[in-house]
Amino acid sequence: MTGWLRIAGLGPGAEGMVTPEVTAALADATDVVGYIPYVARIAPRAGLTLHPSDNRVEAERARHALDMAAAGRRVVVVSSGDPGVFAMASAVFEVAETEPAFHTLDIAVLPGITAMLAAAAAAGAPLGHDFCAINLSDNLKPWSLIERRLRAGVEGDFAMAFYNPRSKARPEGFARVLDLLRDLCGSDRLITFARAVSTPDQSLRTVTLAEATPQMADMRTVVLLGNRATRRAGRWVYTPRGVS
Numbered sequence: 001m002t003g004w005l006r007i008a009g010l011g012p013g014a015e016g017m018v019t020p021e022v023t024a025a026l027a028d029a030t031d032v033v034g035y036i037p038y039v040a041r042i043a044p045r046a047g048l049t050l051h052p053s054d055n056r057v058e059a060e061r062a063r064h065a066l067d068m069a070a071a072g073r074r075v076v077v078v079s080s081g082d083p084g085v086f087a088m089a090s091a092v093f094e095v096a097e098t099e100p101a102f103h104t105l106d107i108a109v110l111p112g113i114t115a116m117l118a119a120a121a122a123a124g125a126p127l128g129h130d131f132c133a134i135n136l137s138d139n140l141k142p143w144s145l146i147e148r149r150l151r152a153g154v155e156g157d158f159a160m161a162f163y164n165p166r167s168k169a170r171p172e173g174f175a176r177v178l179d180l181l182r183d184l185c186g187s188d189r190l191i192t193f194a195r196a197v198s199t200p201d202q203s204l205r206t207v208t209l210a211e212a213t214p215q216m217a218d219m220r221t222v223v224l225l226g227n228r229a230t231r232r233a234g235r236w237v238y239t240p241r242g243v244s
């Protein structure tokens with residue numbers, strides 16, 4: 001039997017935000033591989049083996065999935081949101097790159113709705129002009145690079161989405177980010193904290209940088225910083241289409 005590998009995004013949480021393409025791949029799969037909470041979103045069924053694993057074992061997980069596909073299994077690697085946004089797609093290709101036997105495998109990346117887009121939609125349109133996304137975790141890059149990219153984003157007047165803003169292992173970093181942003185952008189800039197978007201736990205809060213505190217973010221939060229023109233329209237936040 002010919003195996004295949006699909007690297008799929010499950011969206012931010014709501015069932016209605018899983019694409020039909022991803023649902024079809026899951027229905028046809030023999031194996032699902034991924035971080036424990038993401039695999040927990042997959043309904044068990046006969047003929048499907050679930051392979052949940054810890055967050056820190058991305059390379060091992062990727063190799064396991066590639067090995068199973070090479071052996072003829074139909075494998076879906078699941079990520080939350082989109083698999084190409086701070087998630088498993090790059091991890092799979094990093095392993096596939098090292099082994100020519102994997103280069104001929106039937107591999108496809110199935111996109112999903114990433115957290116920043118679901119959060120922006122819930123808030124209004126804060127990413128309605130040019131924007132960028134920065135992962136605030138310094139697990140895979142030095143802090144100096146995060147700071148350089150934050151400065152560059154502000155210098156370019158981008159709205160910005162911040163993933164992985166704060167965790168128990170990194171309680172201090174986000175406080176430093178807020179201090180830096182207050183220095184660079186001033187205290188009136190709008191910032192939205194979007195937590196557990198599209199789930200029953202969803203909460204949305206827009207404040208100024210002066211009012212923002214580190215405790216407003218955790219690992220289930222994506223943070224959206226406006227550009228100079230971002231403003232409120234009643235309970236909505238939006239960035240105009242034109243900026244002079």
Ligand SMILES: C[S@@+](CC[C@H](N)C(=O)[O-])C[C@H]1O[C@@H](n2cnc3c(N)ncnc32)[C@H](O)[C@@H]1O
Nearest residue numbers: 012081082085087114115163164196197221222
């Ligand atoms: C490792 S990244 C994975 C991102 C994912 N691949 C995506 O495209 O959304 C995890 C971070 O995504 C953000 N995130 C994921 N799901 C979210 C949700 N439902 N609501 C708010 N933020 C979310 C948080 O910033 C979290 O710390």
